[in-house]
Amino acid sequence: MVxxxxxxxxxxxxxxPDMPLLWYVRDDLRLTGTRFGCGAGLCGACTVHVNGQAVxxxxxxxxxxxxxxxxxxDALATNGTLHRVxxxxxxxxxxxxxxxxxxxxxxxxxxxKTTPYPTDADIDRAMAGNICRCGTYQRIRAAIHTAAKxxx
Amino acid sequence: xxxxxxxxxxxxxxxxxxxxxxxxxxxRLAPEELFAQAPAGAAIFNTKADTxxxxxxxxxxxxxxxxxxxxxxxxxMGTGIRTSLPLVxxxxxxxxxxxxxIEQGVGDPxxxxxxxxxxxxxxxxxxxxxxxxxxxRSMLISAAATQMNxxxxxxxxxxxxxxHAKSGKKLGYGALVAAAAKLPVPKAADLKFKPKxxxxxxxxxxxxxxxxxxxxxxxxFGLDVYRDGMVFASIEHPPVLGGTIKSLxxxxxxxxxxxxxxxxxxxxxxxxxxxxxxxxAVIGNSTWSVMQGRKKLKIDWNDGPHASFTSxxxxxxxxxxxxxxxxxxxxxxxxxxxxxxxxxxxESVYYTPMAAHASMEPPAAVAEFKNGKAEIWCPTxxxxxxxxxxxxxxxxxxxxxxxxxxxxxGGFGRKxxxxxxxxxxxxxxxxxxxxxxxxxxxxxxxxxxYHAAAAVYHKAVVDAKGKPTxxxxxxxxxxxxxTFGAPGPLPFELDLxxxxxxxxxxNIRAENAGADAHVRIGWFRAVTNNFHxxxxxxxxxxxxxxxxxxxxxxxxxxLGPGKVIDLxxxxxxxxxxxxxxxxxxxxxxxxxxxxxxxxxxxxxxKRKPGNGWGIxxxxxxxxxxxxxxxxxVEIDAQGRVRIxxxxxxxxxxxxxxxxxARSQFEGGAVMGAGLAMFGEITxxxxxxxxxxxxxxxxxxxxxxxxxxxxxxxxSGNLPTGVGEPGMPPVIAALANAIYAATGKRIRxxxxxxxKLA
Numbered sequence: 001m002v003x004x005x006x007x008x009x010x011x012x013x014x015x016x017p018d019m020p021l022l023w024y025v026r027d028d029l030r031l032t033g034t035r036f037g038c039g040a041g042l043c044g045a046c047t048v049h050v051n052g053q054a055v056x057x058x059x060x061x062x063x064x065x066x067x068x069x070x071x072x073x074d075a076l077a078t079n080g081t082l083h084r085v086x087x088x089x090x091x092x093x094x095x096x097x098x099x100x101x102x103x104x105x106x107x108x109x110x111x112x113k114t115t116p117y118p119t120d121a122d123i124d125r126a127m128a129g130n131i132c133r134c135g136t137y138q139r140i141r142a143a144i145h146t147a148a149k150x151x152x
Numbered sequence: 153x154x155x156x157x158x159x160x161x162x163x164x165x166x167x168x169x170x171x172x173x174x175x176x177x178x179x180r181l182a183p184e185e186l187f188a189q190a191p192a193g194a195a196i197f198n199t200k201a202d203t204x205x206x207x208x209x210x211x212x213x214x215x216x217x218x219x220x221x222x223x224x225x226x227x228x229m230g231t232g233i234r235t236s237l238p239l240v241x242x243x244x245x246x247x248x249x250x251x252x253x254i255e256q257g258v259g260d261p262x263x264x265x266x267x268x269x270x271x272x273x274x275x276x277x278x279x280x281x282x283x284x285x286x287x288x289r290s291m292l293i294s295a296a297a298t299q300m301n302x303x304x305x306x307x308x309x310x311x312x313x314x315x316h317a318k319s320g321k322k323l324g325y326g327a328l329v330a331a332a333a334k335l336p337v338p339k340a341a342d343l344k345f346k347p348k349x350x351x352x353x354x355x356x357x358x359x360x361x362x363x364x365x366x367x368x369x370x371x372x373f374g375l376d377v378y379r380d381g382m383v384f385a386s387i388e389h390p391p392v393l394g395g396t397i398k399s400l401x402x403x404x405x406x407x408x409x410x411x412x413x414x415x416x417x418x419x420x421x422x423x424x425x426x427x428x429x430x431x432x433a434v435i436g437n438s439t440w441s442v443m444q445g446r447k448k449l450k451i452d453w454n455d456g457p458h459a460s461f462t463s464x465x466x467x468x469x470x471x472x473x474x475x476x477x478x479x480x481x482x483x484x485x486x487x488x489x490x491x492x493x494x495x496x497x498x499e500s501v502y503y504t505p506m507a508a509h510a511s512m513e514p515p516a517a518v519a520e521f522k523n524g525k526a527e528i529w530c531p532t533x534x535x536x537x538x539x540x541x542x543x544x545x546x547x548x549x550x551x552x553x554x555x556x557x558x559x560x561x562g563g564f565g566r567k568x569x570x571x572x573x574x575x576x577x578x579x580x581x582x583x584x585x586x587x588x589x590x591x592x593x594x595x596x597x598x599x600x601x602y603h604a605a606a607a608v609y610h611k612a613v614v615d616a617k618g619k620p621t622x623x624x625x626x627x628x629x630x631x632x633x634x635t636f637g638a639p640g641p642l643p644f645e646l647d648l649x650x651x652x653x654x655x656x657x658x659n660i661r662a663e664n665a666g667a668d669a670h671v672r673i674g675w676f677r678a679v680t681n682n683f684h685x686x687x688x689x690x691x692x693x694x695x696x697x698x699x700x701x702x703x704x705x706x707x708x709x710x711l712g713p714g715k716v717i718d719l720x721x722x723x724x725x726x727x728x729x730x731x732x733x734x735x736x737x738x739x740x741x742x743x744x745x746x747x748x749x750x751x752x753x754x755x756x757x758k759r760k761p762g763n764g765w766g767i768x769x770x771x772x773x774x775x776x777x778x779x780x781x782x783x784x785v786e787i788d789a790q791g792r793v794r795i796x797x798x799x800x801x802x803x804x805x806x807x808x809x810x811x812x813a814r815s816q817f818e819g820g821a822v823m824g825a826g827l828a829m830f831g832e833i834t835x836x837x838x839x840x841x842x843x844x845x846x847x848x849x850x851x852x853x854x855x856x857x858x859x860x861x862x863x864x865x866x867s868g869n870l871p872t873g874v875g876e877p878g879m880p881p882v883i884a885a886l887a888n889a890i891y892a893a894t895g896k897r898i899r900x901x902x903x904x905x906x907k908l909a
Binding site for chain 2: 015016020027028031033035038039040042043073074077082096099102105120123124125127130131132133135136138140141
């Protein structure tokens with residue numbers, strides 16, 4: 001039995017303790033904004049926040065989540081107001097197909113918590129785990145800088 | 153890809169394949185009758201445009217509240233087409249954009265071709281969507297003329313209203329719908345279109361329709377479809393194409409909680425087309441349970457003949473074969489006679505390995521089967537191919553297959569081939585309940601329709617200035633034709649950068665020799681252009697350096713003053729990406745122009761290469777679009793390549809949504825550079841050796857080009873492709889830049905295999 005909080009709601013899980021968080025949020029909670037890309041922690045499409053930190057949900061076993069707080073892209077906007085990272089994504093028309101962007105946005109939001117004004121090198125380091133096959137990287141970098149400025 | 157361009161002899165050969173409906177040979181262009189009202193009751197599935205009070209076109213309908221429904225029948229995989237085609241119709245209609253609702257069309261031949269591939273959605277449907285918008289506008293004006301009792305000629309439209317300037321009267325579109333619906337739909341030939349100066353949407357920046365849904369995670373991709381009572385399936389496919397099951401032990405798999413059963417699917421029989429591969433499906437109540445169950449299957453396989461396929465000897469054989477004379481597919485002048493005269497001769501061989509599409513969303517499909525009818529939800533570039541493939545797999549009529557198209561998490565050609573939809577349909581019928589088939593990333597890498605491996609040979613004899621007087625160009629590659637049972641490449645495969653070399657040389661011969669495929673081969677973004685362009689434009693760069701001339705100046709000289717190239721006179725029945733050659737000729741003047749502009753925009757020639765910095769250039773026509781790429785590289789002491797800047801100069805004719813067109817050339821630069829640097833799929837004993845993004849590397853943020861600048865040449869020509877043409881010249885320009893920086897000529901992809909330190 002695992003008690004956890006997902007997007008502000010208390011949840012109880014009593015299935016396979018080895019099941020990754022990714023399939024819990026998608027198949028059980030039907031929070032489908034978190035994407036399946038590789039199942040091996042290599043692409044970042046499944047990135048969510050656990051206790052505020054960016055993690056790959058495909059590599060996060062349910063057994064490790066007792067008492068933890070999970071935030072997915074589905075609840076990153078609060079009361080209909082986009083998070084500043086989401087706003088910046090819209091401003092820069094970042095997405096092409098859009099599939100990886102949930103993970104990109106969650107990684108970027110976590111980066112700005114620890115590094116409010118990231119340099120290009122900081123961004124490269126923090127975002128290297130998130131693949132975009134459409135190749136939107138330069139817009140992602142620009143959007144992160146824009147989101148960083150918005151706090152100021 | 154434009155399979156409809158199969159020449160007569162090939163068409164005869166492929167007659168059997170084509171008649172099975174394995175791939176769509178429906179009209180490329182929207183037929184004339186589509187411009188008119190859709191026949192009642194003919195629809196496989198009614199859209200809101202169909203059922204709207206006023207529906208002058210299959211693509212457009214208007215309700216009395218003024219809501220405009222526009223159907224996009226082409227698939228959205230990141231190009232923005234789902235927004236761009238409706239923009240064309242909405243502009244002609246003079247609609248207010250926020251009153252437009254976009255609907256995704258199901259697979260249905262009444263829309264015309266739906267194979268979203270070959271960078272031709274705008275080229276082929278620009279007119280049809282203009283007609284849809286202009287028809288509705290014309291009918292609304294006629295209705296307003298009657299209601300206002302004024303001549304129609306005195307009426308104009310703006311912002312969802314018909315306006316009578318003289319009297320100041322205005323009527324909203326919604327209020328006119330009921331009366332307009334009683335009028336006949338005007339003939340397309342009688343319509344008046346807006347002049348370019350009056351365009352409100354076309355040529356202007358506009359965010360994509362799905363932008364907010366993507367940013368908030370609400371966008372629905374194939375994997376996001378859940379149906380009541382649905383079960384999940386994960387399929388262990390034969391590791392070697394065509395392999396069969398020797399023995400299966402599923403006892404342990406069935407002990408996994410949530411797993412209910414296994415289902416054996418018949419092994420694919422050639423020609424593979426888009427059929428299900430076969431294998432063992434593990435069925436259960438969640439994605440995780442079926443993935444776990446699958447790991448516990450014990451299967452012994454009979455691998456079959458393709459177990460002989462191992463990349464190293466295969467490559468060695470191709471490199472040998474490409475040096476041998478082969479069948480000519482283009483002949484200008486007399487190459488042999490010119491070579492016979494002697495002179496300075498250059499030869500080179502280039503090689504590219506296989507590559508995988510690796511779209512971020514792996515293949516996935518949901519299917520239901522009820523009362524003899526199949527309903528499919530999936531990310532597909534070609535819903536009519538889903539209909540064809542599922543109807544063939546189930547032995548039911550195509551009309552009994554409804555294919556709903558979700559957003560696609562990338563496509564790049566992979567999702568034109570709906571084997572995964574066939575799997576879901578077969579399982580749904582067998583199990584009597586909705587089934588979601590989920591491919592893992594490993595499945596995707598192991599069982600792709602791969603970008604072909606290729607060897608490309610060039611030979612040229614040059615004059616005193618180093619310019620060729622004879623040019624021989626020969627390629628050998630695993631043909632896409634093999635997927636459809638053809639003995640060699642389909643004609644279009646030779647028309648992408650081999651037959652259409654645009655140089656001003658008196659003697660040109662192109663040749664091609666086939667290679668066995670052993671795996672499924674398919675079209676990958678820009679297709680055979682990638683390796684033809686890589687070899688061609690690097691070989692030209694080699695000639696420039698050998699002559700001690702500037703690469704850009706030399707490339708312009710190679711094109712001569714520029715002209716329309718008459719390929720027909722040179723024995724080429726050129727397929728021209730499915731476009732009319734009279735309207736979309738091969739015009740080396742346009743190639744010159746993009747090169748010249750690239751020189752200006754990139755500051756070509758301003759900085760001397762060396763000390764770990766280099767710059768390279770290449771220009772290529774593909775998908776009827778002309779593109780020049782200039783790539784800068786920095787190479788550090790360890791030999792690591794950084795790409796600080798790429799300039800892409802394109803002439804794709806009229807640009808509908810400039811921001812989205814730019815994004816395609818940005819992405820093309822990233823994918824081209826990534827493929828060139830890292831892209832490699834290999835096989836050993838018929839099994840693919842890469843598994844996931846660790847083995848098959850794609851560009852990440854830290855190794856992608858840092859800055860891609862995109863410039864459009866405003867030629868005023870008809871709109872042509874933007875999705876694919878940004879890739880091929882980047883690959884060659886990158887290799888040329890590395891040569892400029894290091895003096896090392898890379899003739900093999902992936903470039904990361906060549907030590908540069």
